[in-house]
Each structure stands twice: as C-alpha cells, then as structure tokens.
Amino acid sequence: xxxxxxxxxxxxxxxxxxxxxxxxxxxxxxxxxxxxxxxxxxxxxxxxxxxxxxxxxxxxxxxxxxxxxxxxxxxxxxxxxxxxxxxxxxxxxxxxxxxxxxxxxxxxxxxxxxxxxxxxxxxxxxxxxxxxxxxxxxxxxxxxxxxxxxxxxxxxxxxxxxxxxxxxxxxxxxxxxxxxxxxxxxxxxxxxxxxxxxxxxxxxxxxxxxxxxxxxxxxxxxxxxxxxxxxxxxxxxxxxxxxxxxxxxxxxxxxxxxxxxxxxxxxxxxxxxxxxxxxxxxxxxxxxxxxxxxxxxxxxxxxxxxxxxxxxxxxxxxxxxxxxxxxxxxxxxxxxxxxxxxxxxxxxxxxxxxxxxxxxxxxxxxxxxxxxxxxxxxxxxxxxxxxxxxxxxxxxxxxxxxxxxxxxxxx
Numbered sequence: 001x002x003x004x005x006x007x008x009x010x011x012x013x014x015x016x017x018x019x020x021x022x023x024x025x026x027x028x029x030x031x032x033x034x035x036x037x038x039x040x041x042x043x044x045x046x047x048x049x050x051x052x053x054x055x056x057x058x059x060x061x062x063x064x065x066x067x068x069x070x071x072x073x074x075x076x077x078x079x080x081x082x083x084x085x086x087x088x089x090x091x092x093x094x095x096x097x098x099x100x101x102x103x104x105x106x107x108x109x110x111x112x113x114x115x116x117x118x119x120x121x122x123x124x125x126x127x128x129x130x131x132x133x134x135x136x137x138x139x140x141x142x143x144x145x146x147x148x149x150x151x152x153x154x155x156x157x158x159x160x161x162x163x164x165x166x167x168x169x170x171x172x173x174x175x176x177x178x179x180x181x182x183x184x185x186x187x188x189x190x191x192x193x194x195x196x197x198x199x200x201x202x203x204x205x206x207x208x209x210x211x212x213x214x215x216x217x218x219x220x221x222x223x224x225x226x227x228x229x230x231x232x233x234x235x236x237x238x239x240x241x242x243x244x245x246x247x248x249x250x251x252x253x254x255x256x257x258x259x260x261x262x263x264x265x266x267x268x269x270x271x272x273x274x275x276x277x278x279x280x281x282x283x284x285x286x287x288x289x290x291x292x293x294x295x296x297x298x299x300x301x302x303x304x305x306x307x308x309x310x311x312x313x314x315x316x317x318x319x320x321x322x323x324x325x326x327x328x329x330x331x332x333x334x335x336x337x338x339x340x341x342x343x344x345x346x347x348x349x350x351x352x353x354x355x356x357x358x359x360x361x362x363x364x365x366x367x368x369x370x371x372x373x374x375x376x377x378x379x380x381x382x383x384x385x386x387x388x389x390x391x392x393x394x395x396x397x398x399x400x401x402x403x404x405x406x407x408x409x410x411x
Contacts, residue, residue, distance in 0.1 A: 003027045009083050010050035010070035010318070011325040015333055016171055018185035020325065021046065030054075030063075037061050040147055040162040047332045049317050051142065053081045060150040066162075067289065067331045068144030068310025069317040071262070075138045076150045076157050083318065085136065085260050085402070093137045094399065097130070098261075105391040126307050135261035135395065144306035175294070175338045175351050176358075180208060182329040183285060187213045190282035193324070196231070198223045198369040200352040201287025205329065207360040209285070210234075216281070220270050221382045223369070230366045242273040245384050252397055261398040263315040266390035270382070271316050278324035288313070289331035294339060295348030302336075 006027050013020045021029075030042050035056050043063065051072045052063040062074055062081055074081045075090075082088045125131040132141045142148055147160040173181070183205060194206045196217035209215040218238035219227040228236055244251070252265050255272045259265050265272075278284065292305040309317075320326040339347065356363050 005055045006031065007053040008050065009052070009072065010065070010321040011048055011327070012046050012050035012052070012065070013048045013186060013327070015045050015047040018182055020048075020186070026052065037063075037147060037149070040160055043147070043162045044333065049321050049326050049328070051083065058152060060148075060152065062142050062148040062150075063162075064142040064144055064146050064148075064310070066145040066333055067293070067306045067328075068142075068314045069328070069331065070321055071310050071314045071318065072142045073134055073139050073260070074142060074148065074150070075140075076155050077138050079150065079152060079155075084258075085139075086257050092139075092402070095133055095135055095137045095139075098133045098135050099395065101125075101130070101133075102391045102395045103389065105389060122307075123304060126303055131307055131311055135398065141262065141310060144303065144310050171334060172338050173334070175335055176354050178332065178335045178338060179204070179329050179351070179355060182327070182332060183208050184212065186325075186327055187215075187283055187285070190214070191280070192216070193218070193237070193278065193281040193284040195219065195284070195286055196227055196234075197287070198226050198367075199287065200349055200368055201290040201330065203363055203368070204352040204355045205285045205287060207356045207363050210360050212359075218274070218277070220274070226369065238274050238277050240274075242270045242382065245382070248384075249397070252394060253401060256394065256398045256401055258319050259315050259394075259398070261395055261402075263312050264391045265394050266386060268316050271319065275320065275323055278320065281324055283325040283327060284320070286326065286328050287330065288328040290348055290352075291345075293336060294330055294343070294351065295345040 003023060006023055008023055008026060011020055012026065014025075026046065029045055030037060030052075031054055034042065036059055037054070048065060049069040050065045051070045052061075053072065054061045054063075060074070060076075060079060060081060062072055064070070064072065070083075072081055072083050073085065078090065080088060080090070085092070122131070129140075129143070132143055134141055143159065143161075145161055147162055148157060149160070150157045187209060190213070192209055192213050192215040194202060194209065194215060194217045196202050196206050196219050206215065206217055216237040217231075217234055218236050220238070220241045224236070224241070242251075248266065248269065251269050251273070255269070256265060258272070292309075293302070317326055353364065
C-alpha cells in the first residue's frame, strides 16, 4: 500500500511548527514506517480541522481530529468510509434510534442530537456511543480524537483514543504563546478572514492579526449592529446577510443534504448563506473552542464537548473546510496540555485580555458581551424564534429530500 491509499479531509496542520500538511507529509509522519498505525503517539504532530482515511491490505484506518470538527461516516459491514452520504450509493435505511433522539431534542440553545439540559443522560449516551449513531442504519460517525481500525477480513472494529492532553513537556509553551504562534505562522502570506463578535475570543484573534496580516472581518446576527458601530474603521466585508425569515424552510430545503442529517440547519442557515464569500480568502480563524476547552469552568468531561461538535457544529466546519482553511486556534492539543488542571472561565478571559493588551490595547476600551447577551447560538444569532423542535423538523426535511431526490438536484 502506498500514499495513494491515503485520503485527507479538511486542513490538517503541524502541531509544533504550524504549517499545513500535504498528503506526502502526513504519510511520512503516520504510515511510512507504521502501516497499521500501531504508534498512535505520532498523531501528536497533527492538529486542525481534519479527518484521515488510510487503507492497506488488512485494515481500514480512520482518524478524526481531537474535537470532531470534520466528522466522517463509516460502515464496517460494507467496509466503506465517506464524508457525505451523497458521495456513496447504498441501500440506506432509516435509523429509528437516531430519529427518536432527535424527537427528544427539545433544547433550543444548541444544534445537536445532545441536549444541554441533561448532562448525566448525555454522558451515558457518550459512554455507550449512542450519540454517534447516524441517521442511517449501519453507518456510524467517527468519534473525536479517535483512531478506528476495521479488520477487512473479520469486520472486527477497534477504537483507540489518541493523546490529547499529555504532550511531552519539552513542547509546551505559555497558552498565550501557543495561540500567537498558531495564528501568526498559519496566516503568513495569506489573505485572512475573521468572524468578529462582541466576545473575548474572536476579538483576541483579530487583535493579533489586525496590524500584522492582511485581515478582514465580518459580523452577523444580533451582534452586528454593536460591532459595526464600535469598530468604525474596520468595515464589515460581508454586507449581505440572511434576512429572509419568512422563507426559512426554502433555504433549509436547499442546503439540507450538505449537513447529512447531523446538524440543525435551522440554527446555522447563515453559515451557508455567506459561504461563497469564503472563496475570496485563504484562511479563516474562529474563536470556537475557547469556552468549551479553555474556559471549561464546570470541569466537564472533554469528550462531552467534543461529542457535541462531532454531532453538530462539526458538520458546519466540514462545509466551510471545503471552501476555506478554517482554523480554531483554541482547539489545539498543546494548548490543552498547557492549561491542564487550570481550566476556568477566568483563565480564558485572562489569556484573551493579555493578548489583546499586547497587540491592540484600544480594543479593551470597547465593552465585551458574551453568552446570552449577543453571541450565544440561541435563535440562529438573528433573534428569530423557533416554536418547534428544529432538529426533528430538519431531519424530516433531510429524509424527504434524500430519498426523493436521488440525483441531489439543488435549487
């Protein structure tokens, strides 16, 4: 088996030196001298929004990024691995267990099959892997931070969680330095885009880039008026935003296949509405992951948050990664190692303030808002309220289009 048996999805980068990796480089790091990936510690050197698929004579080997931001689907019975259901011909049968979980998803603040209101129940779903079911029988979603190896002869599947926390001490730096290096190295000689909100995380990223790179910003939803009026000299580069709430279902119908039934498009329709703008830029940095993985003041199991990404937000990242290199600089393994045992929301804000003060202290004079005030995913970020279970309604739309539109015609 050779490099031609390796498929790369998304945009993996080198965890220590911060440059985007191509197929040859990943093959050398992982498989050249270790065809069955027995030494999974080699994955310490790869980070980003990605998934990998490698096939040799004996195994199918699937690797997901530590946070499930680029999920893949696999079917061990058929020995198939895909990143979209529309990419594979198969006799799909509806998975009623997944349908039932969506029917119970009454939480209106998150677009996932998991509910934010019942932590213990969700933890049980994660432990027994029920939350990683897909809308179709026999198809599973690869868990975050995981290597799945399927024996091609026996169809036996084994999963291995690779190193997310305990990276060698000699590779560690201060959290501020890790964030800086990630942003500045990956953005060198690139046209950069940042979704700038009124919170700490994206403002930190934008501060680092503001005078150091060719950077543009955009803002949408409830926070748009606030940010646009306070960052007067930094124009919003995406002027047109979703406003057609009366025809919401039309847009869901248009884009539902791209989400593969896993994410709630009712909350994130703006992601699709503005994605053509991504083609004008080389790389986009987002603040995603800071609240969950750096500012986890509830000390919740890491896999809980990453599972929510794999079953929800990850599918939005997947669509973005096909048009732009999307990088959440807070979602890197070394950063988690650097803050091990110190997780708190106070620490998260302290890191952000230190970086803003270093690069653009004037941004500290503009009030910060976060959570329910402006930046929460409630009501699709546009103040549009839903009076129904949007997850269930979206899934029904997905099934209707998927089974009735076999050639996947788009509007």
